[in-house]
Amino acid sequence: MNKSAIFTGLVIFVIIALFPFWINLGDPKPVPEPELSEKAKAAKKCVLDKMDMRANHMSLLDEWRDSVVRDTNRIYTNADGKEFQMSLSTGENSCLGCHEDKSKFCDKCHTYASVDPYCWECHTDPKEIK
Amino acid sequence: MMKKSRRSFLKVAAISAIGIGAAPAISISSSSSSQPVKSKNAHAKTAKRWGMVIDTSKLTDEVVEHIVEACHKNHNVPDFNHEVDTEKYPNTRPVNHKQEVKWIWEEHFHNAFPEKEDEFLAEKFKNLPFLVTCNHCKNAPCVKACPTQATFKRDDGIVIMDFHRCIGCRFCMAACPFGARSFNFRDPRPFIDEMDPDFPSRTKGVVEKCNLCAERLAKGEQPHCVEASEGAITVGDLEDPESEVRALLNEKYSIRRKQELGTEPSVYYLM
Numbered sequence: 321m322n323k324s325a326i327f328t329g330l331v332i333f334v335i336i337a338l339f340p341f342w343i344n345l346g347d348p349k350p351v352p353e354p355e356l357s358e359k360a361k362a363a364k365k366c367v368l369d370k371m372d373m374r375a376n377h378m379s380l381l382d383e384w385r386d387s388v389v390r391d392t393n394r395i396y397t398n399a400d401g402k403e404f405q406m407s408l409s410t411g412e413n414s415c416l417g418c419h420e421d422k423s424k425f426c427d428k429c430h431t432y433a434s435v436d437p438y439c440w441e442c443h444t445d446p447k448e449i450k
Numbered sequence: 451m452m453k454k455s456r457r458s459f460l461k462v463a464a465i466s467a468i469g470i471g472a473a474p475a476i477s478i479s480s481s482s483s484s485q486p487v488k489s490k491n492a493h494a495k496t497a498k499r500w501g502m503v504i505d506t507s508k509l510t511d512e513v514v515e516h517i518v519e520a521c522h523k524n525h526n527v528p529d530f531n532h533e534v535d536t537e538k539y540p541n542t543r544p545v546n547h548k549q550e551v552k553w554i555w556e557e558h559f560h561n562a563f564p565e566k567e568d569e570f571l572a573e574k575f576k577n578l579p580f581l582v583t584c585n586h587c588k589n590a591p592c593v594k595a596c597p598t599q600a601t602f603k604r605d606d607g608i609v610i611m612d613f614h615r616c617i618g619c620r621f622c623m624a625a626c627p628f629g630a631r632s633f634n635f636r637d638p639r640p641f642i643d644e645m646d647p648d649f650p651s652r653t654k655g656v657v658e659k660c661n662l663c664a665e666r667l668a669k670g671e672q673p674h675c676v677e678a679s680e681g682a683i684t685v686g687d688l689e690d691p692e693s694e695v696r697a698l699l700n701e702k703y704s705i706r707r708k709q710e711l712g713t714e715p716s717v718y719y720l721m
Contacts, residue, residue, distance in 0.1 A: 389612045392604065393488040394668050406488070410648050438653070442613065446647040 352432045355424040363418060367398050378437075381408070408443045416445060493670030497687035499588070499607035500662055501716035503695045503704070504581055508682035514556050514579045520678035521554045521660075526651040528634075528641035539640035551632040553660040554583035554675060562707060581683075583675075584609060584630040584660040585707060585715030595625035601657075607688070607716060608662045618655040627708050628715075631659045688716060 335342075360366070366373045367380065384406040387393045396404045407414040419425040422445045430437065490496075522529065530545040560567045562580045590609045592601050600615035601622050623631045637654045645651065649665060652658050662685070663673030676683045686695035695718075704718040 385612075385614060387488045389610070389614075390602070390604075391488070392494075392606070392664070392668060393490055395489050395491060397487040397489065399484040399486055401484075441653040442650040444645050444647050444650065449645045449647055 349432075352428040354426075354428045355421070357418065357420040357425070359420060360418050360425075365400070366418075367396065367404055408439060409446060420447075422447070491668055491670065495667045495670055497606050497693075498689035499687065499716065500586065500667075500685065501607070501688035501695055501718065502583075502586075502662070503684045503686075503698045503718045503720060505682050505684075505698070505702075505720045506578055506580065507720070508680065509579055509581060511556075511579055513678075513680055513682055514581055516678045516680075517581060517675045517683070518552075518554055518556065520674040522552070523644070524646050524674050525553060525649050525661075526638070526642050526646055527551055527553055527658075528638035528651075529643065530641055532641045532643050534640045542640050543636070545641075546635070549633070549635040551634060551638065551658060553632075553658070554581060556580065557582045563705065565708065565710065566705065580719070581675075582628065582630070582707070583717065584662075585628055585713070585717045586660075586662060588714035588716065589712060591625040591627065591713055592622035592631065595621040597621065604664075608664055610661050610664055611658065613650075613652055613656050613658065616656040618657065620657060622657055627711050627713065631657050633657050 368376070373380075384396065387396075388406050394406050396406050398404065403413060405411040405413040405417070409416040411417055416422060422440075521527070528551050530547055530550050534542045536542070556579045559571075559575045559578060559580055562582050586607060586609045588607070590601075590603055593603050593609060596602070597619060598615050598617055600613070600617070601609065601611050603609050618633065620633055623629075623633060634652050634654050634656055638651055639645075642651060663671075663675075666673055673683075673685050676685050684695050684698060686693040688695060690696065698720060699718060702720045704720050706715045706718055709715070
């Protein structure tokens with residue numbers, strides 16, 4: 321009598337305790353692939369190597385901001401000798417100058433990873449204005 | 451198996467140690483040419499200490515209006531008289547005009563120069579439109595007040611803000627004797643008629659003020675106010691005796707705002 325009550329209780333407990341595991345069973349959502357614009361494809365390489373950009377773009381942007389605002393240096397020449405405008409959205413050589421569609425590039429991963437950077441509260445995507 | 455003598459073992463060990471020790475030095479010297487470099491635009495305008503000279507005789511109401519508009523439009527400064535697009539921004543609170551944001555604006559002589567209001571001041575000064583803005587003081591009190599170094603003084607004398615770092619404490623506003631700073635009590639975007647993509651807007655909770663068009667000087671262009679002023683405003687190097695601003699200051703009598711406070715403003719008014 322007692323035995324069966326304990327046993328069902330135990331089963332319920334185990335099911336609840338293992339909730340995080342069984343809820344995530346089945347196919348995971350596909351990892352989004354950010355879409356490269358034609359311009360970005362043609363350039364082949366970003367400011368740093370692909371993996372380096374993927375992992376460290378936020379620190380690069382942080383470094384760029386300090387350089388522009390505090391040291392008044394606005395042009396970044398990378399290891400290959402290519403020049404970039406240290407800016408999110410102004411000019412051809414800025415981030416959005418090459419990665420033309422923010423919603424297909426930045427937002428794709430940011431939304432998936434549920435990070436919400438507040439860049440765009442002040443900075444603007446020239447496309448969104450028009 | 452070959453038997454190694456102690457002597458030959460020590461020789462090999464010593465050579466390897468030198469090699470290992472020298473490796474980092476060699477790799478640094480060989481890759482130093484391809485390190486990333488941060489630099490200025492080749493056309494960038496530079497100065498030891500930027501300053502502004504405003505020729506009050508050339509200021510008319512019309513010119514003043516143009517200057518203010520050019521500055522505010524290009525820097526995405528919100529205009530609280532702008533009708534809000536309710537479709538894009540529903541639930542926008544009614545505005546409080548005391549919370550207006552401004553970078554450069556018109557002021558009467560007696561407000562701009564309260565200590566110079568003499569009993570029998572020339573009548574013409576009472577009606578002249580005076581333009582006031584951030585004075586980019588040499589001893590800027592706002593810089594000292596800022597607890598996060600969001601406001602700082604650049605080497606070329608421009609007092610500028612890093613909006614990213616501003617925590618909205620408004621100590622700088624209390625410290626500034628010229629009222630040159632404005633606080634964003636609300637999101638400015640609904641009140642910007644047309645966003646200029648070349649400059650960011652600000653966000654709720656940060657202070658803002660004139661940046662002497664640092665973004666334009668960096669491209670080798672004149673500030674917006676200078677371009678719109680029809681010759682009334684000149685910006686240049688105060689420390690350079692050959693500069694245009696110094697020539698103007700040599701020519702005519704000039705005054706500065708609240709000089710007695712010792713902040714050493716860099717904006718001069720030609721009388």
